[in-house]
Amino acid sequence: MNGAHALINTLVDEGVEVCFANPGTSEMHFVAALDGVPRMRAVLALFEGVATGAADGYARMTGGPAAVLLHLGPGLGNGLANLHNARRAHVPMVVIVGDHATYHKKYDAPLESDIDALAGSVSGWVHRASRTEDVAAYTTAAIAASRSGHISTLILPADVSWTEGVQADVPAMAVITPPTVTDEEMQLAANAFRSGEPTVLMIGGDATRGDGLAAAARIAAATGATLLCETFPTRLERGAGVPAVERLAYFAEAAQAQLAGARHLILVGAPSPVSFFAYPGKPSDLVPPGCAAQAVAGPFGATDALIALAEELAPGTGAPVASLSRPAIPNGPLTAFSAADVIGALLPENAIIVDEANTSGATLPAATAGAPAHDLLTLTGGAIGFGLPTAVGAAVAAPQRPVLCLQSDGSAMYTISALWTQARENLDITTVIYNNGAYDVLRIELQRVGAQSADAPGPKARDLLDLGRPAIDFSKIAEGMGVPARRVSTVEDFAAALTEAFAASGPHLIEAVIPSLLG
Template sequence: MIGSQALIRTLVDAQVSVCFMNPGTSEMHFVHSLDSVPEMRGVLTLFEGVATGAADGYARIADKPAAVLLHLGPGLGNGLANMHNARRAHSPIVAVVGAHATFHEKYDAPLQSDIESVARTVSGWVHTSGLPRDVAEDGAEAVAAAMTAPKQIATLVLPADVSWSEGAEPVAPHPAQLAPAVPSIKVSSISRSLASQQNTVILLGGPALGERGLRAASRIAAATGVHLLAECFPARLERGAGVPNVDRVAYLAEAAQEQFDGVTRILLAGAVSPVSFFAYPGKVGDLVPEGCVVETLAGLDQDIVGALEAVARDVAAEAEPVLSAAVDTPRPTGELNVMTLAAAIAHTLPDNAIVVDEANTSGFALPAATAGAPRHSLLTLTGGAIGQGMPVAVGAAIAAPDRRVVNLESDGSALYTIQALWTQARENLDVTTILINNSSYAILRMELLRVGADNPGPRALEMLDLSKPDVDFTAIATGLGVSAVRVTTVDELVDAIERANSTPGPSLIEAIVPPIA
């Protein structure tokens, strides 16, 4: 058996059954081997950043890795931004990066590069297969490394001759190292302290933002009076009716400082100590108030949910979680703006939807509007590298084909990875993309002022303007095989969303919304 066939069989046996790809010459034997292992679903993308983002979205919903196949160092480079986001999300991904044949490296051919060094910037595990007889073992180790807490990207570099040569055989899956329990003595100590310490915030992140973690944290808050906050950009947050509602740490440092004002203790449960997203002249970057103590209940390498449930048993045995009540959001009327946009999404959100939010400035009203909407999973821009939304929607839809994916996408971000629409059409994915078009990098207009660059001139403002010419997203989507419509009123928006959500396959709605900044 050749190396690539043994590798794919090993991946499938380890429950890695989807591979997002944009292959090249060095990966042709991997592509050819897909016919020998039909259980592996190959998903073609037109750009590596779509493949890596899709693998991220798949992992967040499936809670297991997808594979992603990239072409040499430049292909890895093209996929790097969304691998950065996936690293921040702690998404388990097995990245297979093709390389020149081992005997060809000495020639320093045009595509030769240091793949391992680039991969290490986003990967927790990196390895190059040297021989066909080792490649399946390396693949099994990559899956185990990706799934070992804290979950991570595992990158396997696959030289072309290792892929095409005989002498390989599949191997059994390797066990991943499970997250250990937080020591009971630590749980007991924290439980005792919660009864006596006031002005405490439990900052939730990672698995703590699933339903089990939220219910346990809500019970603790109900019994002790501690306040709950979620990290600013969670990989996955369960929300809506029947789930405890938790506010997220604000993006703007000034607003986050207000959230932590008067807090004397921050208890971390799967989150890190809060800092501002950027540095600003004359403003603090550390959001922890002076004199506040930061303590960790459980990190991402530990059983976070188990720790919260143990504390809840200690301090909140009789308490019930506070669940969000269902809210029947009325059909919005009036002009189309960021407020009516949020109301339209809440009004039309299907039950058990997956919401992929890359709305940026235009989405500030969404959390409040959707708190009582039907139950949904929220996926956000974890690492700040824009161009995440459309690819993540691809992966989420493949991971959960029975759930409608609603992608809230800003116009500037969409242009980074709009090729994802082609894959949505090719795979006939149930994705409704609401593309919010304000013809600007509105968030950068806001940041221009926040960094102290007052009174910008016309040349500076031109660099943040996406008109001249206006981008016709409806035409682009249609050209990529996705049905699309442009709306300018809230009535048109609601009708378009309802139509899209009830129609199988992908749709795009270009909503013309004025910027808020």
């Protein structure tokens, strides 16, 4: 058995049965070995950032690792943005990066690079297989490390991949494990909730689903604490029948308003709140003055900590849940606000929403709060180009569930080739691209950072944030990649297009032409 066969067989034996791939010459023996392992599903992406983003979406929905196959350092580099998002989401992933043959590296061929350094910037586990005999054991170790919420990167030189060898045992490698919650931390948190002082409970990590949400809602109901979750949760369950939780706002001023007056901030699975960027004369740390912030648990173990706290603080208290309530469908020209109401009115049951709508999606949480129960996947690391690939992975992971991808026009162009993979795999994804012809969020930030007055930006500044010269026709792009598409600009047409897309199988794209929020 050569190294490639050993790697793939070990992956499937350990339950990793999907590999998102963009291979090159160094990975051809891996590609050839796929036909000998029927259990492994290989999904081709035309750009490495699509492969890594798809693996992120898959891991968020299954809770287990997907494999990613990339070509040398440049291929890994192309996938780094969505690996950054995945690292911030604490999802399990095994990244296999092909490298030059061991004896070829000394010649400094054009694609030679420092793969180890690149991988180390996003990975919690990085190893290089230098012998065929070690491949299976290294693969097992990579999978184990990933299951503790880390990206594992296994570097596979071409000659190790093609060489036959007997697999050997390798000494067990240390796996990063999450810290345990101490009794002292739990007691300090319980005392804060009992203090009678204004307290905020902020949740994140594995606590934004099922039992974690219920326990957090019970604590808030029993103690009067304000319940929030991190701004960009990895996977948030919400909608009718689910305990409702408000997300911490993205803009620092709004987040400060949510936290104002708090004397205690209890962090269970969520990081301490900070401003996403620095702004002149404004604080980076958003914990209010005089407020004591206490971390009880990290992203893993947050649910268990909340359940224990709920049993102590809220015995017999039920978790309040959102009732079914949909907005009415408005009429007239389509805007970001009216589009959100249409989505809230028409969202199918058990949907998965992948949200990279940025400024155009600001009113979506309110519009869908009472829609049928659904999952929300958000942009955890802030690296754009997340939405389209993550929808691919979510649809592969949950083929029985409808996926709605909400995408802004500027960020869509980063990974637009994901549409081709959607068509190739016949995935049940409805993509809505909000086309306002501008980097709207950056136009807002131009004012917020104080670079220049928003009401009088210069012509070069305006031009650099404008996407309308020339205008991008997403409908034609989608159709060219095999995805049926419609372009709409009225509420009525958007509602009709969304209804038809939800009723049909396979991928669909709706280009929603809306005005800029800034006029």
